[in-house]
Amino acid sequence: MIPLLRELFFNLCLLISLHYVLRFTFRSWPIARRGWSHTLRLAAFAAAALILLLFPAHVAPGVVVDLRAVPVAFVTLQFGPLAGLLVALPTMGYRVWLGGIGLYAALPSLLGVILVTSLLRRHLPVMGPLFWRSWPGVIAIFLINGLPLLALPDGLDLFTQAYPLLLVSNVLGALAGWGILSERFHMLRLTSQWRSAALTDPLTTLGNRRQFDQDLDAMGPGDALLLVDIDHFKRVNDTFGHRAGDEVLQEVARLLEREGRGRDRAYRYGGEEFAVILRDVTGDGLSRVAERLRTSVAATPMRATGQHLTVSVGGAAWAPLPTRQLTERADEALYAAKHGGRNQVRVWGIWLPSRAQETGQPPPSPLQG
Known part of the structure; x- marks a missing residue:
């Protein structure tokens, strides 16, 4: 009993150490569930299970126990039974190669853990700051691990000797190892939320100026920049109050998001001014998108004021x-639009027909570019 306890304790320490290393395979939130990063992560968990099998506790000739089921159960819990089975395959293959009478208990035990975990995964949210509250579910996952020992010759003696220690070690290993991963998940989630808050305008939920500056630096051939300014916005605040003004800003932000294409992005540039970065615009695409944004706002009465803006x-x-020069060009075009009569689109380098022309106002002179 003492050698078995000592070997299982070493396996438990090894499991915790491996989970500390495995935590670094999770680097962003939300967790990727496809691609090379996901594939490499599954390979790392498979390697961890295999390493645990290399240092087992010996129960009898041909019969060994260890905590290989813990990383397999975690993958099954987080990514599904197929992922759990893929992680278990290298370990199962090595166990078949080792042979021995214990093989007939080892394979059913591991497959049983995958099955039970698959059945419980929808009802067992173990990853989070209150992870420790899920301990009854963790026990349920590993109850089946080791039960097939009863089917072996002298199975009752083997079961009595190994099963209680194996169950306790599995549960303690899962609580410790998964707790390490849970803290990692919690940190990544908080970091993602803080990063999002730092790059999001709280009023409109659009990207803020900091996000705009980052995305502006990532622009390339085929992209374009729009600056959008609400005409006579001060009158809204003076007439209806600042709360109505805030609601108008939110409504305009929603319109810009709705009328943009899926690959475009709108930002709160400052005050009543917005920016839109257009991706892969060709031909007159810049003009058409800009005009669509303008006409959409003009045609939609603001709920906060009941009026058209x-x-x-x-x-x-x-x-x-x-x-900086790209922003200056868009700003020059916006200046020309506002001083040419407002409610119109101007693009740096060309003059566009607009609402000003439709109402009979003299067209402003084109910008030279």
Whole structure:
């Protein structure tokens, strides 16, 4: 009994150490469930299970026990039974190669753990700050591990000798190892939330100026920038109050997101001004998207005021120059739109027909670019 206890304790310490290493395979939130990073993570868990099998506790000739089921159960719990089976296959193959009478208990035990975990995974949210509350489910997962020992010759003696220690070790190993991973998940989730809050405008939930500056630096050929300014926004605040003004900003933000294409992104640029980065615009795509945004706002009555508002839009296509100059070009186009009568689109380098022309106002002179 003492040698078995000593070997299982070493296996438990090894399991905890391996989980501390495995935590570094999770690097972002939400956790990727496909791609090379996911494949390499599953390979790491498979290697951990195999390493645990290399240092087992010996019960009888040909019969060994260890905590290989813990990483397999975790993968099954988080990524599903197919992933759990894939992680278990190398360990099962090595166990078949080792042979011995214990093989007939080892394989059913591991497959049983995968089956039970699959049945419980929808009802066992073990990953989180209150992970420890899931201990009854953890016990349920490993109850089947070792039961097939009863089917071996002298099975009752083998079961009595190994099963209680194996169950306790599995449960303690899962609580300790999965607790390490749970803390990692919790940290990644909080970091993601803090990063999102740092890059999101709290009023409109659009990207804020910091996010805009990051995405602006990532622009390339085929991209374009729009600056959108609400016309006479001060009148809204003066007439209806700042709360109504905030609601108008939220409504305009929703319209910009709705009317943009899926690959485009809108931002709260500052005050009543918004920015939109367009990706892969070709031909007159920049003009058409900008005009669609303008007409959508003009045609939609604001719920907060019951009135129609208009916006002026200035745009500039990406060029191989500093991002500051790209912003200056879009800002020049916006300035021309506002001083040319508002409620119109201007693109740096060309003049576009707009609402000003439709109402008979003299067209502003084109910007030269």
